[in-house]
Amino acid sequence: QEARLSVVYSLPATNDLMQSYFAFVEDVNANGAGILQIDLRGGTEILPRNEQMNAVSRGIIDLYFGPAGYYQRQVPELTPLDAAAVPADKLRAAGLHDAIDAGTRERAGVAFLGAMGTGYNFQFYTITEPKIDDDGTMDFSGLKIRGGASYDPMYQALGIARVDVPAGDIYTALERGLVEGIGFTTIGVSSGGWQDFLRYRIFPTWRQGNTIIAANAAKFDGLTEEQRAYLMEMIQKHEMLAYDAAKALEAVDTAALAEAGVQDVVLEGAGAAEVTAAFQDTFWVNVAETLGEDAAAKYRAIIDAANGS
Amino acid sequence: MLMEWWEAALLMLGMVIGLMALCVPVAFAFLIANLIGAYIFMGGLIGVEQLVANTGEAVSSFVLVTVPMFVLMGNLFFHSGIALKIIETLDRSMGRSTGRLSYISVLCGTIFAALSGSNMANTAMMGGLLLPQMEERKYQRHMSIGPIIGSGGLALLIPPSTLAVLLGSIAQISIADLLLAGVLPGLVLALLYVATIWLQLRRNPQAAPAYDVVTAPFWEKIRLICTYILPMSLVVFCVVGLILLGITTPSEAAAFGVLSVLVLSILYGRFSWDMVAKSLEGTLRVSVMVFFIIIASKTFSQVLAFSGATSGMIAWATSYEFAPITMLLIMFVVLLILGMFVDAISMMLLTIPIFFPIAAAMGFDPIWFGLVMLLAIEMSGTTPPFGLLLFVMQGVAPPGTTYWTIVRAAAPYLICDLILLVGLIAVPALALWLPGLRF
Amino acid sequence: MNGFWRGFDKLLNGLAIFAALIIPFMFVSIVYDVTTRTLRMFQINWVVAITEYALLYATALAAPWLLREKGHVSMEALRTLMPARVTGPIEKAVVVLCAVACAIVTAFAIPITIQNIGVGDMRANFLDRWLLFVPVVICFALCTVQFIRMLVTRESLYKGVSADQEGL
Ligand code: NA
Numbered sequence: 050q051e052a053r054l055s056v057v058y059s060l061p062a063t064n065d066l067m068q069s070y071f072a073f074v075e076d077v078n079a080n081g082a083g084i085l086q087i088d089l090r091g092g093t094e095i096l097p098r099n100e101q102m103n104a105v106s107r108g109i110i111d112l113y114f115g116p117a118g119y120y121q122r123q124v125p126e127l128t129p130l131d132a133a134a135v136p137a138d139k140l141r142a143a144g145l146h147d148a149i150d151a152g153t154r155e156r157a158g159v160a161f162l163g164a165m166g167t168g169y170n171f172q173f174y175t176i177t178e179p180k181i182d183d184d185g186t187m188d189f190s191g192l193k194i195r196g197g198a199s200y201d202p203m204y205q206a207l208g209i210a211r212v213d214v215p216a217g218d219i220y221t222a223l224e225r226g227l228v229e230g231i232g233f234t235t236i237g238v239s240s241g242g243w244q245d246f247l248r249y250r251i252f253p254t255w256r257q258g259n260t261i262i263a264a265n266a267a268k269f270d271g272l273t274e275e276q277r278a279y280l281m282e283m284i285q286k287h288e289m290l291a292y293d294a295a296k297a298l299e300a301v302d303t304a305a306l307a308e309a310g311v312q313d314v315v316l317e318g319a320g321a322a323e324v325t326a327a328f329q330d331t332f333w334v335n336v337a338e339t340l341g342e343d344a345a346a347k348y349r350a351i352i353d354a355a356n357g358s
Numbered sequence: 359m360l361m362e363w364w365e366a367a368l369l370m371l372g373m374v375i376g377l378m379a380l381c382v383p384v385a386f387a388f389l390i391a392n393l394i395g396a397y398i399f400m401g402g403l404i405g406v407e408q409l410v411a412n413t414g415e416a417v418s419s420f421v422l423v424t425v426p427m428f429v430l431m432g433n434l435f436f437h438s439g440i441a442l443k444i445i446e447t448l449d450r451s452m453g454r455s456t457g458r459l460s461y462i463s464v465l466c467g468t469i470f471a472a473l474s475g476s477n478m479a480n481t482a483m484m485g486g487l488l489l490p491q492m493e494e495r496k497y498q499r500h501m502s503i504g505p506i507i508g509s510g511g512l513a514l515l516i517p518p519s520t521l522a523v524l525l526g527s528i529a530q531i532s533i534a535d536l537l538l539a540g541v542l543p544g545l546v547l548a549l550l551y552v553a554t555i556w557l558q559l560r561r562n563p564q565a566a567p568a569y570d571v572v573t574a575p576f577w578e579k580i581r582l583i584c585t586y587i588l589p590m591s592l593v594v595f596c597v598v599g600l601i602l603l604g605i606t607t608p609s610e611a612a613a614f615g616v617l618s619v620l621v622l623s624i625l626y627g628r629f630s631w632d633m634v635a636k637s638l639e640g641t642l643r644v645s646v647m648v649f650f651i652i653i654a655s656k657t658f659s660q661v662l663a664f665s666g667a668t669s670g671m672i673a674w675a676t677s678y679e680f681a682p683i684t685m686l687l688i689m690f691v692v693l694l695i696l697g698m699f700v701d702a703i704s705m706m707l708l709t710i711p712i713f714f715p716i717a718a719a720m721g722f723d724p725i726w727f728g729l730v731m732l733l734a735i736e737m738s739g740t741t742p743p744f745g746l747l748l749f750v751m752q753g754v755a756p757p758g759t760t761y762w763t764i765v766r767a768a769a770p771y772l773i774c775d776l777i778l779l780v781g782l783i784a785v786p787a788l789a790l791w792l793p794g795l796r797f
Numbered sequence: 798m799n800g801f802w803r804g805f806d807k808l809l810n811g812l813a814i815f816a817a818l819i820i821p822f823m824f825v826s827i828v829y830d831v832t833t834r835t836l837r838m839f840q841i842n843w844v845v846a847i848t849e850y851a852l853l854y855a856t857a858l859a860a861p862w863l864l865r866e867k868g869h870v871s872m873e874a875l876r877t878l879m880p881a882r883v884t885g886p887i888e889k890a891v892v893v894l895c896a897v898a899c900a901i902v903t904a905f906a907i908p909i910t911i912q913n914i915g916v917g918d919m920r921a922n923f924l925d926r927w928l929l930f931v932p933v934v935i936c937f938a939l940c941t942v943q944f945i946r947m948l949v950t951r952e953s954l955y956k957g958v959s960a961d962q963e964g965l
Pocket residue numbers: 507508509510511512736737740771
């Protein structure tokens with residue numbers, strides 16, 4: 050008998066990152082007649098963003114598509130994904146998916162099925178020219194950079210003055226120079242039209258994307274062996290297609306930014322190390338605080354192994 | 359439980375309209391329909407649980423802070439007596455003329471549209487500010503409420519406009535171009551509103567009676583204008599100036615508008631704690647009434663969308679192939695119908711992914727089409743049964759002003775919106791000329 | 798019973814005053830945040846998160862007071878079209894319906910509040926999500942009581958408008 054899974058997503062349907070999910074759904078439905086069909090129910094117009102994972106947990110809807118980042122404080126077991134730096138297949142081989150899945154099942158009755166967000170990263174973009182000291186580090190202190198609360202530890206480590214600007218106001222904030230930069234993904238900047246105001250793109254990037262596929266655990270477990278196998282096969286295929294798509298989108302944004310005259314500033318040596326450390330060091334401290342030392346160490350071991358593979 | 363989309367739509371809308379007809383307060387009518395809808399469409403009791411969880415999210419959104427701030431600004435203007443002084447000054451410098459305050463409403467509405475991106479905030483503020491003056495001067499309701507509710511909507515077309523920015527980013531079109539595209543149509547709309555007032559006055563001059571004022575001598579006029587009109591530029595600066603200087607975001611700017619009115623009231627010697635307390639009470643009444651309706655109607659939009667009623671309607675309406683102009687009108691009508699029941703952001707999330715590809719296939723300019731959508735959203739604030747501006751106006755209007763009075767007063771201004779739509783179709787340059795100058 | 802309602806009125810008034818004070822609090826914190834940000838000194842970054850909660854608190858805590866004050870909008874005009882003998886029973890039914898709806902929301906909001914103890918909110922590190930549901934519980938519990946009061950004391954839900962004001 051054919052199973053039907055309903056989906057809620059937290060990004061607008063027109064968002065670049067959503068296109069990989071839509072391709073996945075199309076593929077599943079085209080080849081899954083008689084086995085499994087996926088039903089896109091809608092986005093934040095059907096369930097508010099902060100409640101979508103709860104709705105999956107309650108079993109009102111079967112699948113969640115979108116960033117894991119929105120639920121890092123509700124389901125902290127999703128957090129370790131951020132420290133990964135390699136494509137999804139390597140993470141899966143190293144056992145990260147299984148480890149997160151075990152954690153999210155216990156916390157919220159949610160099964161972690163796939164990481165669709167490998168392939169793009171986070172980095173700084175600034176309006177003002179970066180001040181690079183003699184030792185190659187960039188002077189971030191006092192810079193007004195837009196970011197949500199989740200950026201707090203890292204921004205504090207770098208001395209950045211985090212400015213909380215709601216999404217609808219980012220455009221004006223950049224246009225008028227209210228903030229001097231943003232921390233954002235390597236893709237999607239040109240969709241917001243922000244390249245008109247941003248002048249510098251700062252490397253290195255500091256972490257990978259974290260868009261995911263999650264499911265109501267009971268619903269997933271209730272599928273037949275064949276249905277589960279088909280779904281997981283498709284997810285593994287599309288994790289890597291999403292990786293490729295993100296790389297292609299990165300190229301689109303790079304071209305758009307170059308055309309708008311945005312310059313790349315590549316920090317090296319101590320400068321690169323400072324940015325990387327500001328994320329990694331504060332990151333694992335926070336994971337240890339929310340999940341405990343043991344769990345943090347366990348996740349870190351898996352991720353270090355994957356990142357080194 | 360599977361239903362056809364139209365069965366779900368009929369059930370949900372039928373419940374709300376039926377409950378409202380029984381005189382259940384609007385917010386509670388939505389709430390009752392939500393509870394039943396969630397039970398039916400979202401899987402029984404867990405659906406009800408989810409619905410209740412959603413209520414916590416509905417108004418906890420920073421951009422909504424402009425509503426209490428602008429309403430507070432209007433209340434301070436009113437309770438400090440500065441508003442009265444400004445109107446007296448205008449009276450004494452303009453002399454006797456019919457319907458003056460109606461025209462002033464449109465002027466104020468246009469200026470405030472350039473200050474704020476929220477149609478609800480502007481309508482509430484101007485309603486609280488000008489309506490009492492107009493009542494006192496025996497204006498009929500359609501000459502007082504109409505111009506205010508009509509021009510309150512201009513906030514969405516004339517930048518800054520939060521909804522235009524959201525529309526631009528969801529549709530992935532140039533936000534700068536979309537904001538610029540709204541300027542001329544917004545001004546044209548204001549002119550159409552002026553023409554509407556003029557026509558209504560020609561039919562019945564007693565609807566907004568002229569009243570005798572002693573026109574001030576020249577130097578007195580100058581003195582009055584310097585004392586009461588010029589200082590208003592401080593308010594404009596504190597809102598628009600601080601945005602342009604990169605000091606505040608559009609959402610934060612309203613707080614500085616409040617600050618500027620407080621400073622003015624001190625300078626005029628009209629500051630008192632009693633005045634502040636009255637202003638706060640007025641602000642609380644309006645904001646709570648509006649936000650309570652937003653909580654209930656936003657969750658209603660969600661249950662309606664969850665049931666598949668809205669997406670079903672959109673898919674059905676766009677499933678036929680017609681000529682571009684027919685297709686445009688179909689999409690516009692769909693937006694108008696959705697706008698009667700669904701909040702603006704949900705409406706954009708639902709329709710943009712479907713409408714923009716259709717618009718592209720029909721050869722419409724995306725910025726132009728974005729503006730047409732914005733116009734439909736602007737209209738949705740005033741379309742019964744669930745136009746939010748209608749409820750806002752009912753909340754600020756004098757006791758005894760009924761919903762139907764407001765609906766009727768607003769109707770001619772909706773016709774102006776339709777005339778603008780025809781104008782945009784006939785002369786796309788109306789929208790596209792300004793953005794075209796950018797390059 | 799009168800003593801109970803007097804105390805209840807005091808509670809509603811107290812909550813409304815608290816809600817009213819939230820408005821200047823939002824105003825001052827936004828002005829303070831923008832000023833210090835512009836001057837680059839003593840920067841704070843909790844204003845957006847706190848304001849989002851404050852909007853909900855102001856709404857939820859003052860809504861029962863507004864209900865008593867008859868400040869919630871309704872299509873009162875239609876009552877003048879109804880035959881006089883049915884308006885009374887219909888109003889009673891409406892009040893019962895509203896009371897039941899508010900009681901249901903309260904009943905569901907209490908366990909949700911408890912479930913969210915210790916669950917963080919992405920908006921800020923210091924906010925827990927149960928704080929989002931406490932005002933919902935208070936709001937709908939008090940609205941339930943206020944609707945029941947309307948049944949008991951026969952106080953009308955409506956401001957009362959006459960037919961000629963309707964223009965119908
Ligand atoms: Na209008």
